[in-house]
Amino acid sequence: MEERDAVPKSWMAGPTERKVDALELTCRRLFDEVPCYISIQDPQLRVIEANLKVVEDFGDPISAQCYTLYKGRTERCPECPVARTFQDGLEHTSEERIFDRRGLPHDVIVNTRPLHNPAGKIVGVMELFSDITVQKELEYRLHDSLNRFHNLFDVVPCYVSVQDRDFRILEANRQFKQSFGGRLGTYCYEIYKKRSNRCSVCPVAQTFEDGKTHSSEEVLIDNDGKQAHVVVHTAPVRDSQGNITAVMEVSDDITEVRALQDKLASLGGLVGGIAHSIKNILEGLRGGIYIVNLGFRDNNQQDIRTGWEMVQRNVGRLSPMILDMLYCAKDRSPRRLPVSLPDVTREVLELYSPRCRQLSIKIEAHVAQDVGTILGEQKDIHALLSNLIGNALDACLSDQNEEKAYCVRIKVFQEAPQAVIQVEDNGAGMDEETCSKLFTKLYSTKGTFGTGLGLLVCHKVATEHGGTISVKSAPGAGSAFTVRLPLAPQEERGPS
Amino acid sequence: MTTANRGGKRILVVDDEQDVCVYLARLFQEHGYSVACARNGNEASQSVEKEKPDLITLDLSMPDKSGVRFYREIKSNPALSRIPVVFVTGITGPGGNPKDTERFYSTRRQVPPPDGFIAKPIDQEEILGLVARLVGVP
Numbered sequence: 001m002e003e004r005d006a007v008p009k010s011w012m013a014g015p016t017e018r019k020v021d022a023l024e025l026t027c028r029r030l031f032d033e034v035p036c037y038i039s040i041q042d043p044q045l046r047v048i049e050a051n052l053k054v055v056e057d058f059g060d061p062i063s064a065q066c067y068t069l070y071k072g073r074t075e076r077c078p079e080c081p082v083a084r085t086f087q088d089g090l091e092h093t094s095e096e097r098i099f100d101r102r103g104l105p106h107d108v109i110v111n112t113r114p115l116h117n118p119a120g121k122i123v124g125v126m127e128l129f130s131d132i133t134v135q136k137e138l139e140y141r142l143h144d145s146l147n148r149f150h151n152l153f154d155v156v157p158c159y160v161s162v163q164d165r166d167f168r169i170l171e172a173n174r175q176f177k178q179s180f181g182g183r184l185g186t187y188c189y190e191i192y193k194k195r196s197n198r199c200s201v202c203p204v205a206q207t208f209e210d211g212k213t214h215s216s217e218e219v220l221i222d223n224d225g226k227q228a229h230v231v232v233h234t235a236p237v238r239d240s241q242g243n244i245t246a247v248m249e250v251s252d253d254i255t256e257v258r259a260l261q262d263k264l265a266s267l268g269g270l271v272g273g274i275a276h277s278i279k280n281i282l283e284g285l286r287g288g289i290y291i292v293n294l295g296f297r298d299n300n301q302q303d304i305r306t307g308w309e310m311v312q313r314n315v316g317r318l319s320p321m322i323l324d325m326l327y328c329a330k331d332r333s334p335r336r337l338p339v340s341l342p343d344v345t346r347e348v349l350e351l352y353s354p355r356c357r358q359l360s361i362k363i364e365a366h367v368a369q370d371v372g373t374i375l376g377e378q379k380d381i382h383a384l385l386s387n388l389i390g391n392a393l394d395a396c397l398s399d400q401n402e403e404k405a406y407c408v409r410i411k412v413f414q415e416a417p418q419a420v421i422q423v424e425d426n427g428a429g430m431d432e433e434t435c436s437k438l439f440t441k442l443y444s445t446k447g448t449f450g451t452g453l454g455l456l457v458c459h460k461v462a463t464e465h466g467g468t469i470s471v472k473s474a475p476g477a478g479s480a481f482t483v484r485l486p487l488a489p490q491e492e493r494g495p496s
Numbered sequence: 497m498t499t500a501n502r503g504g505k506r507i508l509v510v511d512d513e514q515d516v517c518v519y520l521a522r523l524f525q526e527h528g529y530s531v532a533c534a535r536n537g538n539e540a541s542q543s544v545e546k547e548k549p550d551l552i553t554l555d556l557s558m559p560d561k562s563g564v565r566f567y568r569e570i571k572s573n574p575a576l577s578r579i580p581v582v583f584v585t586g587i588t589g590p591g592g593n594p595k596d597t598e599r600f601y602s603t604r605r606q607v608p609p610p611d612g613f614i615a616k617p618i619d620q621e622e623i624l625g626l627v628a629r630l631v632g633v634p
Contacts, residue, residue, distance in 0.1 A: 279586040279616045280513050286617060287519020294526065303522075310515045 037108070037129035040115065041066050041082050048124060057100040066127065070098040085112040085125045098129065107136035159220075159230065159251040162237060163188050163204050170246055179222040188249070192220045207234040207247045220251065229258040270453065277321060284314035324453040327383070327460065334464050336375040338488060341412050341419055342367045344378060348385045349410070352393070361396050361406040363389075368413040372487045376465040381485075384461040385410075387454040388423040388481050395427030395479060418467070418484045426478035435471050458483070505631045508549035509533045510540040510566065511584065512558040520553060520584070520618075527624055529631075537566035544576060550631045553614075553623075556585040571608055580630040582612035584623070 031038065032052035039050040039061060047054075047069060050061040058069050066082060067073040076083070081092035092112045097105050108129040115124040153160060153173045159180070160173040167188040172180075180191050188204065189195040198205070203214035213235045220228045230251040237246040288310030295303030349365050356363040374381075389408060396406035404426060411422040430438075439459040458481075462469040466486045473479035507529045509520045517533040524531045532547045534540035536558045544552065552570075556563035563583070570576040612626045 276586045280516065282617050283519065283586075284513065284515030287515050287522070290519060290620075291522050294522065306518070310518065314515060 036131060038126065039066065039069075040124045040126050042124055043086050043122075045076055045080070045082060057106075059101045070096075072099055081110050081112045082125045082127055085114050086122055089114050089122055095132075096129075105133070106131050107133045156250075158253070160248065161188065162246045162248050164246055165208055167198055167202070167204060179228070180220075181223055192218070192251075194221050203232055203234040204247045204249055207236050208244060211236050211244055217254075218251070227255070228253050229255045274321070274325070274453070278318075281314045281317050281321075284310055284317075288312075288314065321453070324383070324457050327380075328453060328456050332464075334377040334380055334461075337377065338373040339376050339378045339381055340373055341371055341381070341421065344381050344385060345410060345412050345421075348382060348389060351386065352389050356393065356408070359393065359397065359406075361393060361408060363408045363410075365410040365412070367410075371412055371414045371419055372416075374419050374465065374485045375488045376485070380461045380465070384458045384483065385421065385423070387458050388421075388483075391454055391481075392423050392425035392427065392479070395425050395429070397427070399428035399476070401476075414487060415484075417487050419487050421483040421485070422480060424478065424480040429475045429477045429479055430471075430473040431475050435473050438471060439469060504530060505551070505633060506530050506532065506547055506549045507627065507631075508540065508543055508547055508552045510535075510537070510552060510558075510563065511555040512536055513555070516555070516584075516616075520623075523620060523624070524627070529627075537562055540566050541569065544570060544579070549579060551627055552579055552581045553584045553627075554581055554610075556583060567610070580611035582614055582623070582626060582630070583610045584614045584616065584618065586616040 034051060035053070037051065037054045037057070039047045039054055042048050045066050047061040047064050047066055050058075054061050054069075061069050065076070067076050067080075071077065079094065081094045084090075084092050091114075092110075094110050095107070096110050097107055099105055106129075108131055111128045111130075113126045113128070114122045115126055117123045153171075156173060157175065158173075159176040161169050161176055162171040164170055169184050169186055169188060169191060172182065172184065183191070187198075189198050193199065201216065203216045206212075206214045213233060215231060215233050218230050218232050220230055222228060230253055232249060232251045234250075235248050236244045237248055239245050288307045291303050291307030291310065293307070295301065295305075295307055345365055345367055349363065352363060389410070392408040396408065399406070407426055409422075409424045411420070411424070413420050438455050459469055462483050462485065467484050469481065469483045471479060471481050505528075507524050509517050509524070509531055511517050511520070511533075512535050514535070517535065521531040521533055532543055532549065534543045540552070540554070543549075554563045554567060563585070567581060567583075570579065570581070611630055614623050614626065
């Protein structure tokens with residue numbers, strides 16, 4: 001109380017008592033009516049004066065420790081602006097949460113100011129609390145909704161970006177950053193398409209122009225160089241005056257849908273190709289039956305033989321086609337039996353030699369003596385090699401260069417841990433685009449003659465045997481298909 | 497043994513499918529025509545000069561020279577352009593409708609429409625009727 005008295009006494013020095021009383025009353029009223037909490041603490045942090053608002057909301061403050069009064073603490077706060085003002089004589093500001101007598105929290109901004117006696121000594125510190133509970137609440141809500149917005153923005157399973165008028169990325173969501181990197185400020189066309197200038201048709205530009213939403217289908221290239229087919233939707237982002245300040249671009253990845261569509265289209269082509277081949281076989285069968293019937297009618301052995309040969313030949317054509325179809329339709333793992341590549345090569349060569357002689361196409365095989373066995377299905381490897389040689393012959397036949405001496409060359413050798421089969425021809429060859437499609441879809445360069453099944457079978461056999469198949473080709477120069485199959489481990493090679 | 501005499505009318509059958517050639521040749525011979533076969537457009541070009549056929553049945557998709565190329569050549573050669581040509585093909589339009597393909601070939605500007613169109617699998621009566629009408633035999 002002694003300390004508490006010290007302040008009013010110093011204020012009273014000088015003027016007459018009546019005037020001083022009136023002034024003190026006015027000050028007191030003003031002090032009480034200020035719409036914030038004001039208290040004065042002594043160096044021991046005891047409250048020596050407080051306005052009415054403090055008394056109303058926190059109870060009798062006088063002589064209470066400020067930390068107990070405002071925060072219900074038994075010890076002083078670690079960061080105390082009052083103590084700091086006592087220490088350095090300066091004003092301090094901090095943000096605190098205090099609790100009234102009912103236990104309700106108040107978020108406040110605290111300002112402290114030193115009070116000096118005439119000797120200049122700090123005898124008290126005035127603490128002024130501005131209640132910002134409502135603002136704080138709004139701030140929390142804003143923060144919360146921003147968080148929610150960002151979470152939604154991030155978890156949307158599409159590429160989302162916000163762009164300015166120069167097509168620079170201002171914001172991007174998580175999926176975008178994962179696929180295209182997090183470099184904000186980069187141009188959209190650089191990041192999405194690895195282009196150095198803007199696209200001629202741009203839905204973002206259209207939205208900036210007319211303020212409407214636009215859509216388009218685009219092909220993007222991610223940071224790994226992988227293509228993604230997307231459907232892009234754009235929408236304007238406006239400020240409070242309604243001006244378009246940015247455009248949001250949402251790109252939905254439809255790569256898998258496109259792949260499925262391509263697959264279905266190839267399947268349609270495959271079915272068409274098979275139907276055409278079957279039509280020709282059917283025609284051969286009908287012809288054979290017709291001629292056999294003529295032979296029976298006329299008792300002509302020659303006709304019966306000719307017709308019957310036609311029937312046999314066409315049934316023979318049907319069998320491998322159906323086996324190929326079945327092979328492609330099934331998902332299975334081949335048995336792991338020792339397969340000798342020189343043996344299979346010899347068998348296939350014997351099969352094709354008569355046809356090559358007939359077509360005047362040279363066929364030669366170079367089989368390394370030391371090539372090891374592989375593990376798999378002999379008939380699958382047979383089908384693979386037959387298809388590759390059949391294709392090589394077709395490539396020679398479809399090339400119309402009378403000056404060329406056509407040749408199909410088979411090489412079998414080993415590059416441990418793999419066995420390598422190469423089938424080369426100097427036929428028509430293919431361009432890069434054709435090569436890129438060969439193994440990825442049912443694709444035929446033979447128009448209605450091919451079904452696209454052959455290379456699909458080759459690819460399936462190679463991959464099911466743990467190997468790979470690749471092609472090098474150039475139009476007019478021919479093609480070289482290379483199959484790499486893992487060699488059998490020494491202990492599983494079986495009798496040689 | 498032939499069942500009718502068609503006055504020695506000659507037909508050139510052009511098809512890369514050997515069995516289809518044999519079948520059509522035998523079918524036409526059986527009905528009194530004399531027949532020559534060609535396995536591609538190049539052979540057909542040589543044969544048409546030599547055989548001077550009264551009618552050609554032509555497959556469209558063939559290796560070497562395609563049927564369409566051969567067709568364009570003979571239709572642009574005044575000495576041969578009057579020979580009636582019947583397309584015999586397994587290529588059919590979307591959904592496998594042969595009429596669509598016939599319409600397609602009949603409306604190309606580069607080539608005049610064919611004199612007849614037969615879709616595989618071949619209907620014997622249809623092809624025989626068409627051929628008889630085109631070569632002018634009863």
